[in-house]
């Protein structure tokens with residue numbers, strides 16, 4: 001949540017470059033945005049509410065500054081609440097990601113000290129505390145660092161802050177939650193909340209760990225321990241990502257671009273991740289109790305994994321959503337294996353219980369994660385990197401199918417049938433490609449035309465398709481704002497069927513597996529009550545009012561079923577005029593509780 005981009009170097013139009021960096025990060029938060037640059041020994045800021053869109057900043061020449069895209073926590077979406085926030089003297093500006101949990105008492109202290117507050121945020125309090133700490137010191141550049149360290153130690157919760165000191169062209173960042181990446185250029189250096197924003201400038205990066213502080217000037221980068229102030233040796237990583245992976249190219253939206261990338265990603269996983277699947281399978285075999293966790297779409301992948309392991313490997317694994325996992329930690333022992341599923345590797349509802357389970361119960365942690373260097377990546381004993389490339393649409397699509405592909409492969413590896421799993425994935429990749437054909441996508445666009453004015457929808461599936469129904473409903477509701485609910489096919493008649501009215505759209509996943517007969521009976525029951533049945537199946541049926549053909553994918557049906565639902569969600573968003581990449585109230589990478 002919240003995008004951060006900072007620059008110190010030779011570029012004299014720092015503000016434009018920062019705004020460009022923010023555009024690349026806007027998917028992380030888009031309530032409001034702001035930029036601050038150093039100018040004539042002081043600070044200039046510009047802040048606006050809403051998305052950046054085609055906005056420009058009209059700021060004088062400057063060689064250092066930073067910007068922030070906000071996802072509101074404390075205080076509404078207003079211009080004063082947008083970051084950066086400045087101190088009373090105008091020497092310091094601050095941007096913040098996280099929640100200061102002891103905000104009320106710190107706010108009282110700041111008000112009692114006579115500071116003028118201009119916002120309702122917890123963030124603004126921090127810059128005034130630093131101002132006071134600095135006033136107690138000698139005012140030098142290292143004085144700023146010490147003041148930041150002193151104040152940061154007082155903040156409760158998981159936070160990342162960055163300060164621009166106009167007296168010295170210095171940027172200081174410190175974190176104990178929320179990602180920060182340092183980028184190294186030639187006489188210019190950067191800090192961003194996501195490495196993909198640095199790609200146009202540099203591939204040489206360092207991922208900051210919790211408890212680290214970094215001091216960035218045009219001349220260099222100095223890494224320190226935030227507690228002791230002692231200098232540390234940064235670990236520099238060379239990224240092999242391509243700029244185009246993070247750009248729209250010819251597509252109108254990232255959502256549809258990323259949907260189209262799926263066949264290639266699934267193929268790559270089939271061809272290159274066999275060893276990863278074998279190694280992960282071995283960890284599962286050796287553990288005494290394996291727990292799959294994740295949030296949102298990642299939870300739907302993890303739940304599918306539970307069914308895949310049962311069906312393919314005849315092996316029980318436990319599933320829980322990340323935000324509830326913390327309440328089930330009593331079961332854990334040092335022999336437990338927790339496999340965390342996360343695109344960003346930063347989701348607080350996963351990281352927090354996982355950190356505790358590791359620290360207090362000594363569990364082993366494995367991750368299915370997309371972002372190299374993320375918090376989850378760094379805390380895991382074993383990583384299965386999804387290699388899906390940067391996912392910029394707020395809706396998770398390709399990271400979902402990539403997780404399903406690795407889970408499918410691992411389940412086959414568990415059963416000593418890795419090659420069979422690889423062949424199945426290659427077939428699934430072809431079937432996904434078929435789904436993306438103009439003809440199939442056109443059928444789905446026609447369906448969107450037919451149902452886009454509805455306010456309620458249901459999606460059902462059984463067995464392997466149960467989680468597909470949850471995922472389809474999540475995609476539809478988050479981007480089109482149509483209320484959509486996914487259910488196990490057998491559950492509707494236990495209550496939810498009361499909501500079915502004449503012409504209520506109901507998507508029915510009916511693969512040709514052991515669920516086929518049962519799910520069609522469920523569809524008939526819905527139809528008998530007036531529902532408009534949309535069948536997603538390799539075979540047409542009398543029960544369907546609208547038929548979306550999908551190829552027969554066997555145990556890979558969750559991968560193939562995901563795609564028509566994604567395309568439907570995209571088309572519903574287009575018809576309803578919502579933003580397919582940045583739906584309201586959401587943000588990519590949920591780093592606050």
Ligand code: F6R
Pocket residue numbers: 295296297298299341342343344345346347350394395396397474475478589590
């Ligand atoms: C839905 C979506 C979210 C994320 C969830 C977890 O399209 O994107 O539900 O899946 O917030 O995020 P990660 O995978 O980054 O942990």
